[in-house]
Amino acid sequence: MKRILIVDDQEDIRELVRMTLELDGYEVHEAVDGDSGLQAAARVAPDLMLLDVMMPGQLDGLGVCRKIRADGARRRMKVVMLSARGQPADQKAGLEAGADAYLCKPFSPRQLLQVVSRMA
Numbered sequence: 001m002k003r004i005l006i007v008d009d010q011e012d013i014r015e016l017v018r019m020t021l022e023l024d025g026y027e028v029h030e031a032v033d034g035d036s037g038l039q040a041a042a043r044v045a046p047d048l049m050l051l052d053v054m055m056p057g058q059l060d061g062l063g064v065c066r067k068i069r070a071d072g073a074r075r076r077m078k079v080v081m082l083s084a085r086g087q088p089a090d091q092k093a094g095l096e097a098g099a100d101a102y103l104c105k106p107f108s109p110r111q112l113l114q115v116v117s118r119m120a
Contacts, residue, residue, distance in 0.1 A: 002120050003027045005046035007037030007064065008082065009055045013105070017050060017082075020109040021116065034059030038067060041074055048119050053083035053094065062097040069098035078119040082107075 004026050008014050018028045029044045031037040033055050041049060049068070053061040061081055068074045081094040086104035094102045103115050 002048060002116075003029065003044060003046045004116070005029045005031065005037065005040055005044055005049045007031045007034070007040070007049060007055070007061070008052035009033055010052070013052070013082070016109075017112060020112055024113055024116075026116070033057045034061065034064045037064050041068065041077065045074075046077060048078040048080065048116065050080050050082055050116075051099070053081055053085060053090070062093060065094070065097040065099055080115055080119060 004021055006014050006017050006028060009032055014030050018030065021028050029040055029046065031040040034057055051061045051064055055061060065079050068077060068079060079099045080101045080103055081099040082103050082105060083090060084105045091102045100119060101115050103111065
């Protein structure tokens with residue numbers, strides 16, 4: 001079973017993603033912001049992180065992704081950015097920060113599962 005960490009400040013998004021992934025057999029963990037996401041990544045050691053770009057606090061999703069890519073222990077973890085910002089420049093910024101994929105909100109459960117299965 002693949003372990004997935006959802007890092008998003010919107011509870012309804014986390015719930016939708018969690019329910020979709022659990023129904024498909026994934027082990028799902030959650031965090032509400034960048035700092036708690038990094039802590040959860042260290043504790044849970046997920047195979048994949050679904051990471052919101054815009055979050056409150058000092059560390060947004062791009063910053064979290066950069067820190068993960070700079071960390072030797074977690075460098076190989078797959079990261080999929082989730083964002084309402086879907087402009088080409090936004091997607092480019094996510095990929096340049098080290099994301100493996102970029103999924104624009106709103107997305108369907110089918111789109112989510114397609115992206116996650118490609119990363120698994």
